[in-house]
Amino acid sequence: MNRSGFFYDLLSTLFERPNLARVKGDGRSITELCEALIASSSEGAAHNMGQQILSRFSELTPEAEVAFFDYLTEQMDIDTEKLQALTTAYQADRTPENFAGLLEAAEPKRQELLRRINRVPGATGELVKMRSRLLKRLRDNPSFGRTDVDFQHLFGSWFNRGFLVPRRIHWQSPANILEKIIRYEAVHAIDDWDDLRRRVEPADRRCYAFFHPAMPDDPLIFVEVALVKGVPNSVQSILAENREILSPESADTAVFYSISNCQAGLRGVSFGNSLIKQVVEDLQAEVKSITTFVTLSPIPGFNSWLQRRLAEQPEASETAEALDLAVETGELGTLEEQPQWLRRQAALYLIEEKGRSGMPLDPVARFHLNNGAMVHDVHAGADLSVNGVRQSCGLMVNYLYDLRKIAQFHEKFAEDHTVFASREVRTLADAAATHSNGRKTKNG
Incomplete structure (x- = not known):
């Protein structure tokens, strides 16, 4: 048989x-x-x-x-x-x-x-x-x-991993499934069918989902992946309509640029870690040239944190007003002129700012760091959508999944919430800890 x-x-x-x-x-x-x-x-x-x-x-x-x-x-x-x-x-x-x-x-x-x-x-x-x-x-x-x-x-x-069925989403997948991918996308909205097609049909794009046999027509979670050369610094380049399509064999990096949980009633039931591991295994077997696995992730809690931080610094009132305007309108305005300052603040937020439990404040950071990733780089102007500006001044972050160190990083994060980060990100965070708006302050 x-x-x-x-x-x-x-x-x-x-x-x-x-x-x-x-x-x-x-x-x-x-x-x-x-x-x-x-x-x-x-x-x-x-x-x-x-x-x-x-x-x-x-x-x-x-x-x-x-x-x-x-x-x-x-x-x-x-x-x-x-x-x-x-x-x-x-x-x-x-x-x-x-x-x-x-x-x-x-x-x-x-x-x-x-x-x-x-x-x-x-x-x-x-x-x-x-x-x-x-x-x-x-x-x-x-x-x-x-x-x-x-x-x-x-x-x-x-809904444990043993019952979940991984499926790749193609342009030829059933229409009811594709409709739900459009509806459930929670990070970078899918505008229409043409937008969805650009994300699932080209040879250098992938979409994978977990299904449960009892809910076969409803994805539980899905991840969108771009196969690229080098680590990307903006989602605009990934989602561009007229971009050049890359042959998979020419790519060296797989970028997880959107992960969407689909079922509100399954909040707290973790699928993301298993899905990422499954996709890494599949891509390693399918595309031998891929050696780097990174995310291009949002920083959803950044603007709220930065507003509180600036409120404690009277000398930063102009920047605070510019930030408030960006949150209200979804447009960067004068903040666009301060990309390096924004990167420093984001680096500080991601690797130093912790909640009462000792865990990082940012929920996306908690997810990837607990999976064994490290903070690799922070990019300004990486998501200029209205939502991207309102939640993080257009900043995005790469979390690097170094396959040789995932187990070590996960273990240390689980033990004492150690945040691993690249030297460049550490340097940015150190600069933010001693300077704010170009002035030396107690809080940075």
Whole structure:
């Protein structure tokens, strides 16, 4: 038997699972259905009730949605008295029976409820949507965080790397998938179909995504890659309409210039690290000339940090006003005349500024540094889009994935949040630490 053919048939079977079917309700409320589903021992009845719960949830008003999440949080929580009694029993006699009872009591009923709902074909994607709605309620209802812990716990198992299917996105990929790539692009907006075609069809461009067999038509995360000569210093050159197309064999560098998480309900479930590693492996096997792997990444927290920094420096009022105007309008204005000063500030922000946990302030920096990358270079005028100017004065950063040192860098970052950076970036940060706006100040 052809092994690749067998594997393809297996995946096709998984991808052809039916979508969620809508069923007629039987008059019970959504909470009554949840109680009945937990108590049911009939697979057929459970299947019907799971479908009804998802159908009812999709139609809830905002007030009813809050009431439902409150029900999950309070009524389907751990029975602490029972847990305490079983803990005492297990301490006295560590039998397998006592251990099993302790484990059952330590798990909230809502976890089992979500598992049973997930047995309905097509339910996994619906539960991801349910969590996305839960996340929107957390600010006003912090206690719902207990329910969110259970979603995260279950999704961490259901969406682990072993279940994810990597697929390259081509111009010939199904139209519904291509439409979602356009919709989900979160870093550099895709303007139209022609723009998408320029990103996925040429020989020197790639797009890769992770899919889950239970959500075959919805990417979980995707990364866009450019094959180039040398390390690029602007996204404009990568996305230019009339650029010269390079043969892959002439490229020496693979640039990850956009990584987009597609499912809000999977926030906190990490896919990016695995996807980058998978793409590196694929490109190493396919394009032997590629020896350098870097990103061209945004710096989303930079302008907010710089505004706070300048507010503490009265002598920098003119620069502060120029920055405020850039954030408001999306145009650089007079800041365009200070590229080296901006690079210094960004270098300081990326490698020195930490939060209370000791981690870098910038979320993109945290992601790549935790993956084992290093801060390689900072570029001014690298993203002159309105969004690029508003979030980082048009600056972008290269994170270098040195395949010989990834494990070492990741280990040190995990241990004590060590940020590895090139000598040039260190020099820029040192200059910012002692000078600001050309004047020596306490804060730099």
